[in-house]
Amino acid sequence: MTRDITVDVELPHGPETVWRALTDPAALAEWLMPVRDFEPVVGQRFTVHAKPMPGWDGVVHCEVTAVDEPHTLAYTWRGSRMRATTTVTWTLSESAPGRTRLLLQHNGFPGLSGAVLAFMHRNGWRRMMTTRLAAHLAATGPMS
Template sequence: MRRDIAVETVLPHPIDAVWQALTDPAELAEWVMPVEGFAAVAGQRFRFLAKPMPGWDGVINCEVLAVDAPHRLVIRWQGSRMRTPTTLTWTLTATDGGTRFRIDHAGFDGPTGVISALMHRSGWQRMARRRLGGHLGSRPAAR
């Protein structure tokens, strides 16, 4: 059994501002989690570093698979407890008055994948709608 996640929201910010929040390491750390070694360049390996919790050391090993600025960023995503990597795709589409932000996170396999997909879905919903939106809203208007 395979589970994939799709989360979508419209942000009242221009596509370039949203792209910067997805690709600038300092901004990325503000709305996702601390990041080490990130650059929006295909082949770049990096890590997200969350607070460790029982059963997980907080490390997510990643690699940038594809970049199509300012529309699409594809990342291989593998938490230290995940048996196989998943694929995370962030897609931006300019809309009247903002940017449609879509998250596709694919490749959650097996019974443990179902649980992992549910946990990731709620996390991505919170990050996309609240944390990214809040981060963008707190920035100065002109950038």
């Protein structure tokens, strides 16, 4: 049995603006975490870097698995202490003119340890999307 995470938010910005926040390495560093070697290209391997903690080096290894600009972005996600590779999928849809429904699905947390990791990730993703991403979008606004 695996545990899955779903976080669904509506943002007062168009899909193209939200897409940039999900795919621009500088933007990701501002609201998510610093990334190395990220490009929204299927097969691209990259790493996400968080503050190391006891028992974890802070590095998440990823590979882009799907890109449909500006609708879908998916990649694998595996921290150095995770037993299984999980999948992060972002789905963007225009909910009204100038507004985006952003759905995050983070799937594939197996077993009891997976339940604990899913719980920790769920809280982190929710905070990232409702606080940090929203603040980043408000500060940067639409880009031409």
